[in-house]
Amino acid sequence: MTTSTGPTVVGFPRRTPEEPLPLSQYASHREQNGLVLSHLPNGVPVWLVTRHEDVRAVLTHPKISANPDNEGFPNVGETMGVPKQDQIPGWFVGLDSPEHDRFRKVLIPEFTVRRVRELRPAIERTVDERIDAMLAAGDRADLIGDFALPVPSLVISSLLGVPPADRDFFESRTRTLVAIRTSTDEERATATRELLRYINRLIAIKEKWPGDDLISRLLATGQLTSVELSGVLLLLLIAGHETTANNIGLGVVTLLANPQWIGHERLVEELLRLHSVADMVALRVAVDDVEIAGRLIRKGEGIVPLLAAANHDTEVFGCPHAFDPERSERRHVAFGYGVHQCLGQNLVRVEMEIAYRKLFERIPTLELDVPPDGLAFKYDGILFGLHELPVRW
Amino acid sequence: MRVTVDRERCVGAGQCALNAPEVFDQDEDGIVTLLVREPEEADADGARAAGDLCPSGSITVHED
Ligand code: HEM
Numbered sequence: 001m002t003t004s005t006g007p008t009v010v011g012f013p014r015r016t017p018e019e020p021l022p023l024s025q026y027a028s029h030r031e032q033n034g035l036v037l038s039h040l041p042n043g044v045p046v047w048l049v050t051r052h053e054d055v056r057a058v059l060t061h062p063k064i065s066a067n068p069d070n071e072g073f074p075n076v077g078e079t080m081g082v083p084k085q086d087q088i089p090g091w092f093v094g095l096d097s098p099e100h101d102r103f104r105k106v107l108i109p110e111f112t113v114r115r116v117r118e119l120r121p122a123i124e125r126t127v128d129e130r131i132d133a134m135l136a137a138g139d140r141a142d143l144i145g146d147f148a149l150p151v152p153s154l155v156i157s158s159l160l161g162v163p164p165a166d167r168d169f170f171e172s173r174t175r176t177l178v179a180i181r182t183s184t185d186e187e188r189a190t191a192t193r194e195l196l197r198y199i200n201r202l203i204a205i206k207e208k209w210p211g212d213d214l215i216s217r218l219l220a221t222g223q224l225t226s227v228e229l230s231g232v233l234l235l236l237l238i239a240g241h242e243t244t245a246n247n248i249g250l251g252v253v254t255l256l257a258n259p260q261w262i263g264h265e266r267l268v269e270e271l272l273r274l275h276s277v278a279d280m281v282a283l284r285v286a287v288d289d290v291e292i293a294g295r296l297i298r299k300g301e302g303i304v305p306l307l308a309a310a311n312h313d314t315e316v317f318g319c320p321h322a323f324d325p326e327r328s329e330r331r332h333v334a335f336g337y338g339v340h341q342c343l344g345q346n347l348v349r350v351e352m353e354i355a356y357r358k359l360f361e362r363i364p365t366l367e368l369d370v371p372p373d374g375l376a377f378k379y380d381g382i383l384f385g386l387h388e389l390p391v392r393w
Numbered sequence: 394m395r396v397t398v399d400r401e402r403c404v405g406a407g408q409c410a411l412n413a414p415e416v417f418d419q420d421e422d423g424i425v426t427l428l429v430r431e432p433e434e435a436d437a438d439g440a441r442a443a444g445d446l447c448p449s450g451s452i453t454v455h456e457d
Binding site: 101108331335336338343346 | 404405406407412423446
C-alpha cells in the first residue's frame with residue numbers, strides 16, 4: 001500500500017565544516033513518512049533513502065538498476081574521471097544481473113577470505129616500507145599523502161602484477177584521480193587515459209609471459225576479452241584506492257581520540273560503519289514502477305541510497321554516533337548490499353587491520369599535528385574523507 | 394537449527410566464511426559451500442549472523 005500524503009521535499013545532503021558527514025540531516029529524513037524527495041545539484045528530482053531496511057530493499061530490488069546508461073540515473077556531479085559505461089565495457093559495477101554476474105564470477109576467486117589471507121605478508125611488507133620512509137624523513141608527516149594513499153595503491157598494483165619499478169608511476173596517476181581539489185578535470189582525464197594505456201601494455205605482456213598474478217590468472221580463464229579485462233582492472237584500481245585511503249585516515253583520527261580500543265578485534269568493522277566513506281556511492285534508478293517504504297517510485301526516477309544514513313539508523317544501531325567496537329549489531333552496509341556488495345571487502349579489512357596495528361606499534365607517540373577542529377575534511381567529492389592529515393611523533 | 398545455501402545466488406562476498414568459518418567455506422570459485430548442515434549450539438550464532446549479513450540472500454537458517 002502506498003502512502004497517501006505527498007513526500008517531504010528536502011535539500012540535497014551537504015557536508016559542512018560543522019558536520020562533515022551530514023548525519024543530523026539524515027536523522028531528520030528518517031523521521032519522515034516513507035522516502036524523502038530531493039533535488040540533485042543539477043536540479044533533477046531524486047529519492048533519498050535513509051533507513052537501513054529501505055536501503056537494503058533498494059539495493060536488492062530486481063527492478064532497480066545500477067546501470068548509468070538508463071534514463072534518469074542520478075548524476076551527482078563529480079565523476080572521479082570515470083568514463084561512461086559504453087566506453088569501458090568491463091566496468092561491471094554499472095551493469096545489472098545477469099550481465100554483471102559474468103564479470104563478478106570470474107573475479108570472486110581472487111578476493112576470497114582465504115586468498116586475501118595469503119596476501120597478508122605482502123601487505124605487511126608494503127605497510128612497513130611506508131612507515132620506514134616516514135620515520136626516515138623526520139618526525140612529521142601527512143598521513144594521507146605519505147601513508148593512506150600509497151598503501152592501497154601499492155597493494156593493488158602488486159596484486160595485479162605491476163612490476164615494482166612501475167608502481168610509482170601507477171601510484172602517481174591514481175593519486176591525480178583522487179586529488180579533486182588540486183587536479184583539473186583535464187588532468188584527471190589524462191591520468192585515466194595513461195592508466196588505461198599502461199594497463200593495456202601490461203595485459204599484452206602477461207599474454208606473452210604469464211606470471212603468478214591476477215592479470216595472468218584472469219587471462220587464463222579465457223572468460224574476458226582484453227577490452228573487458230582492461231575495464232575490469234581500471235575498476236579494481238579506482239574502486240579500491242580513495243575508499244581505502246579515506247578509511248585509513250579517518251580511522252587514525254578516531255583511534256587517536258579513543259586509544260583504549262587500539263588492537264580490538266572488531267575495530268575495523270566498527271570504523272567502516274562509523275565513517276561510511278562511500279555514503280553516496282551506490283546510486284540507482286528505477287527501471288519499472290516500484291514501491292519502497294510505501295512510496296511509489298516511477299520508472300526513470302533516480303534513487304540515492306545513503307549508506308552512512310543506514311549505518312546510523314537508531315532502529316538498528318543503538319547510540320549510532322558512538323564509536324563502540326563491542327556493539328553486537330554487525331549489519332552495516334558500508335560496502336553496500338545485494339549483488340554489487342564490495343568485491344574488495346576482505347582485502348580492505350586486512351589492509352586496515354595491518355595499517356592500524358603497524359602504525360600504533362611502530363609509532364606509539366603518534367599524534368595530530370593540527371587542532372582537531374583544523375582537520376581538512378572533503379566537502380565536495382563523492383566520498384567522505386580527509387584531504388590531509390598532519391601528524392607528528 | 395538447519396542451514397541451506399543457494400549456490401546459484403551467491404556473489405562470493407565472503408561474509409559467511411569470515412563470520413562463521415565452522416559452518417561455511419568458499420570453494421575454489423569463491424562460491425559458498427556448507428561444512429555442516431546442522432550447526433552445533435556453539436556455532437548457531439555465527440550461522441545466524443552469516444544469514445543476516447549475506448548480501449545476496451543465499452543463506453537460509455531454519456530454526457526447527
Ligand atoms: C574501505 C574501502 C572500500 C569501501 C568503503 C568500498 C565500498 C564499496 C561499495 C559501497 C560498493 C557497492 C557499490 C554499488 O552498489 O553501487 C563497492 C563495490 C565494489 N568495490 Fe569496493 N569499497 C572499498 C574498497 C575496495 C577495494 C580495495 C576494492 C578492490 C580491490 C574494491 C572493489 C570493488 C568492486 C570491484 C566493486 C563492484 C562490485 C560489483 O559490482 O559486483 N573496493 N565498494
